[in-house]
Amino acid sequence: MQSPMILPHTYLTSDFSAPGDARGIPAPSEAKIERRAIVVKGDEVAVHESANGGWKLRTLECTGTVFLGPWKGCEVWALDAESFTGVTGGARVELHNDIRMRSLREIAPALTKRERSLALSAVGMLTWHRDARACARCGSSVKATRHGWSLTCESGHENFPRTDPAVITLVRDTRDRVLLAKNHRFTGGMVSALAGFVEPGEDLEDALKREVHEETGLVVSDLEYFGSQPWPFPRSIMIAFTSRLAEDADTDITLQREELASARWFTREELAKALEKGELRLPPPTSIARSMIEAWRKGRLL
Numbered sequence: 001m002q003s004p005m006i007l008p009h010t011y012l013t014s015d016f017s018a019p020g021d022a023r024g025i026p027a028p029s030e031a032k033i034e035r036r037a038i039v040v041k042g043d044e045v046a047v048h049e050s051a052n053g054g055w056k057l058r059t060l061e062c063t064g065t066v067f068l069g070p071w072k073g074c075e076v077w078a079l080d081a082e083s084f085t086g087v088t089g090g091a092r093v094e095l096h097n098d099i100r101m102r103s104l105r106e107i108a109p110a111l112t113k114r115e116r117s118l119a120l121s122a123v124g125m126l127t128w129h130r131d132a133r134a135c136a137r138c139g140s141s142v143k144a145t146r147h148g149w150s151l152t153c154e155s156g157h158e159n160f161p162r163t164d165p166a167v168i169t170l171v172r173d174t175r176d177r178v179l180l181a182k183n184h185r186f187t188g189g190m191v192s193a194l195a196g197f198v199e200p201g202e203d204l205e206d207a208l209k210r211e212v213h214e215e216t217g218l219v220v221s222d223l224e225y226f227g228s229q230p231w232p233f234p235r236s237i238m239i240a241f242t243s244r245l246a247e248d249a250d251t252d253i254t255l256q257r258e259e260l261a262s263a264r265w266f267t268r269e270e271l272a273k274a275l276e277k278g279e280l281r282l283p284p285p286t287s288i289a290r291s292m293i294e295a296w297r298k299g300r301l302l
């Protein structure tokens with residue numbers, strides 16, 4: 001199904017094209033090609049300001065821990081600034097010529113699609129390298145194999161990167177109002193669609209219905225796939241659905257107070273007024289939650 005998105009999903013990038021090994025895992029070529037590295041520190045990447053005031057990835061002439069693929073005639077790697085003591089080392093990256101370290105969440109919209117794809121892989125893979133220091137099967141130490149795409153222990157157990165699926169839904173009632181909630185973690189009056197992680201044994205639809213019911217007591221149905229968004233902070237993919245309050249179901253909300261500070265139904269006019277007054281704000285334009293909300297505001301949801 002063609003999703004009715006009206007904002008670009010900044011993190012939705014799928015043009016990854018690297019030479020691969022027999023399992024399709026990216027591998028550098030044998031040719032003498034210049035090797036450059038994207039420098040990563042937590043969720044920050046090294047960038048420089050472009051002529052038009054935007055941001056461009058600022059790579060260094062070296063290899064890194066994880067091979068990412070070809071870009072601009074080079075082979076590009078991901079390099080963890082914390083483990084790199086050569087030219088720029090940790091915090092000193094900030095001081096090196098024109099390099100700035102900026103949060104990928106903040107600068108992603110300014111990057112090209114290919115830059116975003118590389119930067120997302122770099123942040124996601126290096127986060128995994130930092131967090132997965134022991135073999136998941138036997139607990140012994142691991143070292144990078146397959147050019148960083150696996151971590152292998154002394155017993156030969158090969159560990160691969162994991163992605164945690166999370167679901168998010170914009171629920172509508174029969175009056176075409178939407179349910180927006182304020183999570184305790186949100187700041188500055190932000191409200192968003194309901195979301196949660198998928199548990200073992202659940203399909204996406206079950207996970208979504210469970211999350212909505214746990215957090216609000218509401219029963220939803222008519223799930224329609226909207227789109228997905230990789231979110232390597234630290235290792236999720238957000239899978240978005242629109243949904244409807246189940247037929248004859250109560251619109252009364254029973255708030256799960258440990259998770260949510262508030263949740264309520266909004267008409268388009270009520271939301272517009274609250275945003276105008278500055279009482280509420282929506283998630284960033286780069287998020288799939290915002291894409292769904294904007295599609296609803298423009299009457300573009302099915």
Ligand SMILES: [Zn+2]
Pocket residue numbers: 135136137138139140153154155156157
């Ligand atoms: Zn092991």
